[in-house]
Amino acid sequence: MSLFLHLAWRNLWRNARRSSITLAAIAFAVLMVALQDGLQEGTYTANIKAAIRLSSGYLQIQHPAYHNKPALRHSIAYSDELRRKVDSVDAVVAYAPRIYADGLLSFGDQSMGALIVGVDVQREPLVSDYHKKIRDGRFPAEDKPFEIVVGQTLLQNLGAKIGDSLVVLAQGFDGYLGNLFFTIVGTTKTGSEDLDRMSVFMPLAGAQELLGMWGRCSVLAIELPRLNDIPETKRALTAALSENQLAVLAWDEVLASLKQLIEFDQISSEIQMLLLVLVVAFGILNTILMSISERYQEFGIMLSIGMSNSRLVAIIALEVVMLAILGIFIGDLLALGLNSYFSVNPIELGGEMMELYEEYGFLPMLKSSVEPSIFIKASVECLVFTLLAALFPLWKVYKLEPLKGIRYT
Amino acid sequence: MEIIRTVDVERTYEDKGVPVHAVNGVNLIVEQGEFSVLAGASGSGKTTLLNVIGALDVPTRGEVFLHGEALSQKAGNELSAIRLTKIGFVFQAYNLIPVLSALENVSFPMVLQGVAASERRERAMAILDELDLAGLAHKRPGAMSGGQQQRVAVARAIVTNPALVLADEPTANLDSVTGHKLLDMMLRLNEEKKITFVFASHDEKVIARAKRLVTMRDGQIINDELRDGVFT
Numbered sequence: 001m002s003l004f005l006h007l008a009w010r011n012l013w014r015n016a017r018r019s020s021i022t023l024a025a026i027a028f029a030v031l032m033v034a035l036q037d038g039l040q041e042g043t044y045t046a047n048i049k050a051a052i053r054l055s056s057g058y059l060q061i062q063h064p065a066y067h068n069k070p071a072l073r074h075s076i077a078y079s080d081e082l083r084r085k086v087d088s089v090d091a092v093v094a095y096a097p098r099i100y101a102d103g104l105l106s107f108g109d110q111s112m113g114a115l116i117v118g119v120d121v122q123r124e125p126l127v128s129d130y131h132k133k134i135r136d137g138r139f140p141a142e143d144k145p146f147e148i149v150v151g152q153t154l155l156q157n158l159g160a161k162i163g164d165s166l167v168v169l170a171q172g173f174d175g176y177l178g179n180l181f182f183t184i185v186g187t188t189k190t191g192s193e194d195l196d197r198m199s200v201f202m203p204l205a206g207a208q209e210l211l212g213m214w215g216r217c218s219v220l221a222i223e224l225p226r227l228n229d230i231p232e233t234k235r236a237l238t239a240a241l242s243e244n245q246l247a248v249l250a251w252d253e254v255l256a257s258l259k260q261l262i263e264f265d266q267i268s269s270e271i272q273m274l275l276l277v278l279v280v281a282f283g284i285l286n287t288i289l290m291s292i293s294e295r296y297q298e299f300g301i302m303l304s305i306g307m308s309n310s311r312l313v314a315i316i317a318l319e320v321v322m323l324a325i326l327g328i329f330i331g332d333l334l335a336l337g338l339n340s341y342f343s344v345n346p347i348e349l350g351g352e353m354m355e356l357y358e359e360y361g362f363l364p365m366l367k368s369s370v371e372p373s374i375f376i377k378a379s380v381e382c383l384v385f386t387l388l389a390a391l392f393p394l395w396k397v398y399k400l401e402p403l404k405g406i407r408y409t
Numbered sequence: 410m411e412i413i414r415t416v417d418v419e420r421t422y423e424d425k426g427v428p429v430h431a432v433n434g435v436n437l438i439v440e441q442g443e444f445s446v447l448a449g450a451s452g453s454g455k456t457t458l459l460n461v462i463g464a465l466d467v468p469t470r471g472e473v474f475l476h477g478e479a480l481s482q483k484a485g486n487e488l489s490a491i492r493l494t495k496i497g498f499v500f501q502a503y504n505l506i507p508v509l510s511a512l513e514n515v516s517f518p519m520v521l522q523g524v525a526a527s528e529r530r531e532r533a534m535a536i537l538d539e540l541d542l543a544g545l546a547h548k549r550p551g552a553m554s555g556g557q558q559q560r561v562a563v564a565r566a567i568v569t570n571p572a573l574v575l576a577d578e579p580t581a582n583l584d585s586v587t588g589h590k591l592l593d594m595m596l597r598l599n600e601e602k603k604i605t606f607v608f609a610s611h612d613e614k615v616i617a618r619a620k621r622l623v624t625m626r627d628g629q630i631i632n633d634e635l636r637d638g639v640f641t
Contacts, residue, residue, distance in 0.1 A: 003513060003520045010508035298506060304465055305565070306493020306521055308486050402465045406500065 008318040015291065022287045023327045026382055029280040030331025031338075033273050034378035035368075038339035040269060042369035044262050046346075047362050048227065048251065053129040054190060056254040057096075057221030058230055059237065061086070064247040066218065067254070072101060072173045076246060078217045085240045091224055091233040094126035097217035099207040103170035105150075105200065107158045114154060115199045116170060118207020118217075127223040130188070130201055137162045137186025145206035148182035151196040152189045160184060168200070172212035180210050191363065277385050285389040288320060292393050293408075299397060300405020313398050317390065324386040328379045335375065342368035411477075412572050412605055413439035413462055418471035420457050420628075431457040432468070433628035439573065439607060444599045446608040446619035454628035455609040456577055462607065463496050463575045464488045476572060493521055497566030497574040501581045504562035505550040511537065511561045512546040518569045536564045540594060556587030563595060573605035580612045588614050 012019045052058055061082070066074040076082070078097045086095050099118035104111055117130075121142040125131045131139045140147035148168070150160070160166060162184050169179040182202060190196055208214050224233055230250050237248045252259040292299070299312060346367035349357055354364035420432040432454045439445060439462075447455035460466035461473055464480050473480045475495060483491065492498070505514045515533040524532070537543050540560055550558050559579055566574045576595070580588035596618055598604045608615050616622060624632040 002526070003509075003516065006513070007506070007508060014508060301498075301500065301504060302506065302517075303489070304463075304492060304498050304500070305518055306489050306491075308489045310486075311521070403460060 004315050004318065008315050008322060011295075011315075011319050012323060015294075018287055018291065019323060022284055022323055023330065025280050025283050025287075026324055026327025026386060027331035027334065029277050029385070030328050030378050030382045031334045032276055033381055034332060034335030034375055035338055036269060036273055037374045037377060038335065038368040038370065039342065039366050040266065041371055041374055042339075042343055042346075042367040043362075043365070045227070045369060046365070046367045048258070048262075050129075050191075050363055051255055051258055052251050053127075054133075054192065054195070055128075056251040057127050058224040058227070058251055059222040059234055060249045060251075060254050061095075061220040061222065061237065061241065062218070062247050062249060064245060067247065067249060070100060070218070072171075072211060072213065072218070075099070075173065075213060075216045075218050076220070077215060078220070079215070082220070082241075082244070082246075085244070086220065086222070086237065088240055089233060089236045091229045091236070092222055093225055094123065094223040096120050096123035096127045096221050096223075097204060098124075098219050098221055099204060099211065099213060099216075100218045101170050101207070101211055103168050103200075103210075105154070105158060105166050105168055107160045107164065107166040110158045110160075112154065112158060113198070114168075115195075116168065116207060116210070117199055117201050118204045118211075119201055120204045127221045130190075133188045133190045134186045135189040137184070140185055140201070140203045140206075142203065144183075144185075145203045145209060146180060146182050147185045147203065147206070149186040149188055149201040150184055151199045152187045153193070153197040154200070155184070155187045157197075162186060168202075168210060170210055172210070173216065174212050176212065178210045178212060180206070182206065273381075277381060280382075281385040281389040284386055285392060288390050288393045289396075291319075292316060292397055296400065296405045296408035298405075299400055300402050300408065303400065303402035303405060309398050309400065312400075313394050316397055317387075317394060320386060320390040320394075321383075324383050327386075328382055331382070332375045332379060335378065336370065339368040339370050339374070342366065343370055410441040411438055412441050412475065413437070413607075414474040414477075415458075415462065415468075416472045416474070418458070418461055418468045418473060420454075420461055420466060421469045430628045432461065434471070435625075435628070435630055437623065437630065437633075439605065441572070441605055442599070442603045443621055444596065444606045444619060445621040445623060446610055446615055447623050447625060448611055448616050448619075449625035450611060453625040455611075455625050457628075458625070459575050459577055459607065459609040463498060464491050493518060494569060495572045497569065497571040499559065499562045499566050499574065499576040499579045501578040505558055505565075507550050510547045510549055511542060511553070511564075514550070514561055515565045515568050518565060522569060532568060533564075536568050537561075540564050554587070556583050556591060559583060559587075559591050560594060563591070563598075567598060567602075567604055571604075573607060576606060576608045576610075578610050578612070579608065580610065580615055585614070588612065592618050 063074040063076050086092055097120055101116045103114050103116045105114045119130065121140055135152055139149060165181050165183050167179055168182055169177060172178040188196065224230060234248050234250055302312060346365040349364040357364040415435050415437045418432055418435045422429045422431055435458055447458055449455045457466065461468050475491065512533050515536060516529045519529040537546055542560055542564060545553055545557055580591060583591060592614060595606055599606055620636045622634045622636060623630055
């Protein structure tokens, strides 16, 4: 066997230039696939985490009907029992109750629709970054239920400023129309145009008072250490809450449109990469064909002295695999370098690209990832395509007759 | 002892739609220990007959028996096994694998046979030593002369102790002196080791050494002449 290995290895370097070109083609394909996947994975992860910290949380506990019909009557009791059960699940780092409601803001002559977000001022920073999005002023104080933070664009549209009071009107849990005065203590710039144009943040107690939802909340947002913890924690929470008739939803169920956007982007990128790898594979096919056609006479001699066609095919396949593994190693090494760099130094997007990304709710940056799965996928894809490219030349060798080989000119 | 028997062997090719009878009804018996030459002009059918005998080509009609076994009954992999174990080949050119050393080239058929590495090395070195090629053991074909390459090819052909060695124009690419040396070596192997050699050649040097000369024309044997009477 070792002689066959030697034979395959030495054959590779008989035409060093051709082998180097093939090697470079394979390495390039691996680099492109791993770089593309790394940037996608890193950017998606950053965006998913940003979305999780900005709105959904890793998991949410809701009334089973809330996701399809987010009405106040589909709120849940924020009880000691619920807190105890959530606390019993190990992976849960923190949780925070939230109330979401539609309302109307009235300031002076101006009235505008708004998304009311009631948050537990103490717990919310553990599961979201709302408190970090304050542009001016401050987040509401825990003991001041009627303080409010208004989205920057909304504040401008109302013509109000920090320190002003406004009236918030909303239909309450029991159907009555609640209205209360709130004092503007800050304004947010979240990076999400919708949130900045639509939303106001108030302490949970203020929202409960306004909407008559004492002891209740719309959802319970759950913080976990990692994205990978979601499936198991979801199962554990679902089991713990089985008697409470509550639904446990992951971020990608809550933010289904973001998930779809990512999937669509992934598919289009996969198609692009597939085309690139196909082009490279045809180049590899060409070089393998040239390499074997130059050696037909030698193959003829080898078959004449008793080598079987299948063994000959195995030696040439070994050459291809060696070349592929070497190319993949080089490509992975280069990709690891670039992906490492871009994972620490994201590419900040500017101009139209920034606007486009923000329009789709994405962070305007490209960040890479060094997840091992990225390199494994790129390596396997390129190995498979290289082997597929080798199939036709190998078939030709398999069908080669000794005399045809010896007489080949 | 009979090694090869051909019975009414024909080999017909199509050349631009025209059938060419390269071998046309040949009956030939080769006994152990022969040093025979199939001679004849180009196109006489000697190489085609050699290829048919060596299981490299399949007769259109007739049968070839090797040690009494009909080759036409064998599948492709069985023919490979026969070539590996019972027949040694020496060709006119492109004989050696260029990326392997002389020692590795000679070891190659034993690798295919599954002989252990230590035994392979020992046997290959012994053959190279016997043929005065030990000094070339670690040289690759590119660093050897044509004559040296052909001698290594002979070493490779006999290392598995085949029933017969088939040589197709082995001296065609060699100068006169080197050709003579190669033939001397093959003759010595024939006489000392009783290895059976069958050549296809129109080289006078080869014909002059033949103990049996089979002359062919138009795919048929026109003369079969024993030179030294008795095969040993």
